[in-house]
Amino acid sequence: MTFVPAVREQRFVLETIADLPGLAASERFAEATQDLVDAVLDGAGQFAQGVWAPIAREGDVTGPKWTERGVTMPPGYGAAYRAYVDGGWGTLGAPTGFGGQGLPYVLASAVLETLGTANMAFALAPMLTCGTIEALLHHGTPEQQAAYLPHLSTGAWTGTMNLTEPQAGSDVGALRTRAEPLGNGKWRIKGTKIFISFGDHDMAENIIHLVLARTPGAPEGTRGISLFLVPKFRLDENGAPGTPNDVRTVSIEHKLGLHASPTCVLSFGDEDDCIGELIGPEHGGMRAMFTMMNNARLNVGLQGVQVAEAATQKAVAYASDRIQSARAGRMDKTPVAIIEHPDVRRMLLRMKAQTQAARALVYYAAAMVDAATLGDLTAKARLELLTPLVKAHATDLGNEVASLGVQVHGGMGFIEETGAAQHFRDARITPIYEGTNGIQAADLVGRKLGLSDGEPFAALLAEMKQDAGDGALRDLIDACEDIGTRLCRASADDRLAASYPFLTMLSVAVCGWLMSRQMRLAADGDAFGRMKRAACAFYLSQIVPEAIGLRAAATAPASELYTIQAEEFAA
Template sequence: MAFSAPVAEQNFVLKHIVGIDALAQHARFADATPDMVQAIVEGIGAFAEGEFAPLNRIGDTVGARLINGKVVMPEGFVAAYKSYVANGWGSINAPAEFGGQGLPFSMATVALDSLGGANMAFALCPILSVGAIEAINHHGTDRQKELFLPKLSTGEYSGTMNLTEPQAGSDVGALKSTATPRGDGTYQIKGTKIYISFGDHDMAENIVHLVLARTPDGPAGTKGISLFLVPKYQVDADGSIGKANDIKVVSIEHKMGINASPTCVLAFGEEGECIGELIGPEFGGMRAMFTMMNNARLNVGLQGVQIAEAATQKAIWFARERVQSAKASGPSRESVAIVEHPDVRRMLMRMKAGTQAIRALLYLASSYVDRATLGEAGAQEMVDLLTPLAKTYGTDMGSEIASLGIQVHGGMGFVEETGAAQYYRDIRIAAIYEGTNGIQAADLVGRKLAMQGGDVIRNHLAAISADAAEHSGLSALAAATADLTEYMLAADVDDRLAGSYAYTNMMAVATSGWLMLKQLRAAQTDIANGDTSAFLRSKVAACRYYLDVMVPEAIAYKGTAMAGAELLYALDAEELAA
């Protein structure tokens, strides 16, 4: 079964959730004409199907390999990446002044949606480059922008971010990498970084590492951290590639999934010759890195959409092909395709509806990124609110849908040759990296809940309630979430954190349900106007299933979120192990 880019679905969500036509009314995004949007959606879909999708299996079975100190990608990857560069797919949202197309971030989201659905591990490389472009564009010097952004925009260079160290996982403030001034405005970088996705590979001319490190006498914790641009190969003033920087690939991890994404341990400056440049002010590293991380968190949430789409397509195909047992209510005892059995239908509808819900959530977040770029009042607050929802719910639902895909396949799903298991193995990391989903939930009930004294969330839920009066289940969920918000605002820190994950999911389902209601109305309107396409009938069914079955489930999160922390600490650490 070949992957098929969800072009009709993407166009529908761009129109009714993103509001791409309204974005194109602004001079900044005037090039996002209907013809351009259609060309990108169809073009990247065809490219993903033809170039990335055929490499998904070899990427999983062969994977990236470390040979003589260098990472070698599986056969076909280098050629496909060069085709990606040549066709300009990496430049969609890149700044126009540095060779990019300057189109909305929403359109780059569509591109990554198709690429990652075809091959999630491969699409990780462009995701990281998008984040590097953001960080350099916002915090770099004019010289750094002119030297690095044009080639990062095309994909001739790729980017990474280097935070994690062996002794410092999510606690970034514990990092020990150093940056010592060399007297000429550059710094000598020294230290070890782990879990660096695409930390080395043979597809791009150069790799631009963004590295967090400490300068001498910097204060302890995150306040003493600065960000440095450290290329794999030094770049001369005229833009030509110079000598290799002192960066060693110590190893690549042997992982559960995303085997075509080389996850590297990198040693910087073992020979004392690793040269980096400061990005942004000294001690401003976390602010600069969060520009990249917040972008990446949305794109990691999008990985849940990518895998959900691919797993759903495969499961539906298998369910239509696999013949087993008679239908309980059927007129005969003759075996039928398993797609006819109610429990298989339950799983397939949950997969289909869940995929559409998280796509709408991620696309909505991307639209607010664009609106924040345009300076729209309140848009940045919505990006801040939606990011932990999109990252957490997107990746959790992607994992659930991949697991359901295995279940639909039955025993064959547990056999690697069918390919169903790869989706689950690939997506499982997404709830962990770029800030675990628990950290996202803590961020929601910490910094995001406190925005404007809670009014950002109150206003968001009020908008949902006002628009959802016709749907009792969604109205009830919005009201319950609003009540829970007030509890969270008044709760002490342990109780708030204990309920943070349930609260995040409740908020995400309420928001996603609202978006599915919007799509339901739009589809019903189109049908009433004479469009009786299979796509619209499918859209109506998926929206109804999400609203009538999945939204009511989320009410139960309220009790979980209000249970408090006492039970979590009923046992001390020693008793917990008994």
């Protein structure tokens, strides 16, 4: 196990990119002092390294098991989860008044990153609980909040998101799960949901399912969707888990990666006895869902950071140990560690640069969550603009870095025991779930660019230009401005055809900006500073120019995609 918590890097990005000291200057986040932040990051690192990382491989190999009585987790997971609850790690960002510590979201993100770098599949459990908390906090009644939030904050109960049905994936509005009113404020739920992460397990006292469903006579599509809370165990008169609800785990999926995370097919109301309660207004499900979803999208972006960091550490360790061949063109024919060979070093430096870029992007957006909490409307708008970039680009980077990690390992990378392949497998879901990256790109060009007449987009670019100086980064920003402005006026088809390449260009521009800021602020006096500057320099000199190469794709009209009929793709 090569995982070492990236505490120094996290602290640096929290300071220079997320302006955590600025947040701590507010009354709301006054507790987030330097001392506390250090203690939290160090403690989380030790916990993740000591308790969660050691069972990551076992979870991949063994995986959870489906039984008639529910899903059982692999050996060690129950104890490791209890240690997480007992250590209070779930409560960091959770709301005060409900057992939470109310610390900045961006700090809680750093902790979740550490947990996920140690054990990505396992960290999905707290990650989903986090989304459940958000939904209840913004849309639950005071009674609902009082009943559920304290248990969710500690992690004693976990949460799930139930959106997808076989015919309703990206098109959530096509869902068919039904909810009938029982007259007593409760609802009877009936339907089947798929791809439910941690939909069942044996680590927590209760599982709180948030379920999208249709009420009788509801309008078609997303406008007719409502959100329901369905506990695995109904609460008794003391608010404790009591009678089992009518929720059955039909099966768990055999997946490419994230094996330690049970992905469930859940059947609600097979016996017509699945009881839930409405969260928010009837037909208000989409709004509530977006509360969960936006949170989840940032957190999936954070998974990109997790897997990139884990893959990079493993590759650096391997390349530093593996002796093979002398340096080319040298008199000295002594074999060296492969990290000394130029192309291996290029791969490793790229991995470092992309990982740091992804982290900067995610922390920057996460800090906007906190700024928005403090009432900063500009930050709120920027967060909305950046969310698709965080979700899509950080996960693309996680995949690229995990693949490079396999490559650095050579033949050993293809052997499962080495562990590099697990990161490659685990990473692959992140561009898919919580809205595919294609959906993110559509969100960017379809909604976010034009938000408030394009003001947030213009403001971001203006701020980036002030910092960028001349050179490739400035060229990329200018290209993004030009293309983005054009896309706002383009037809839906043209916009969508260009959406993904444009999302990548804009993401690299933002990352380039954040990397250039870090390069200016990194001291050259120690190893950390030198590594940081080298990674930032590589990003600016090699990765930014690559993104300019996407200009043709980001300006290509949709007509290029429709010169042929769908059937002709099989020709």
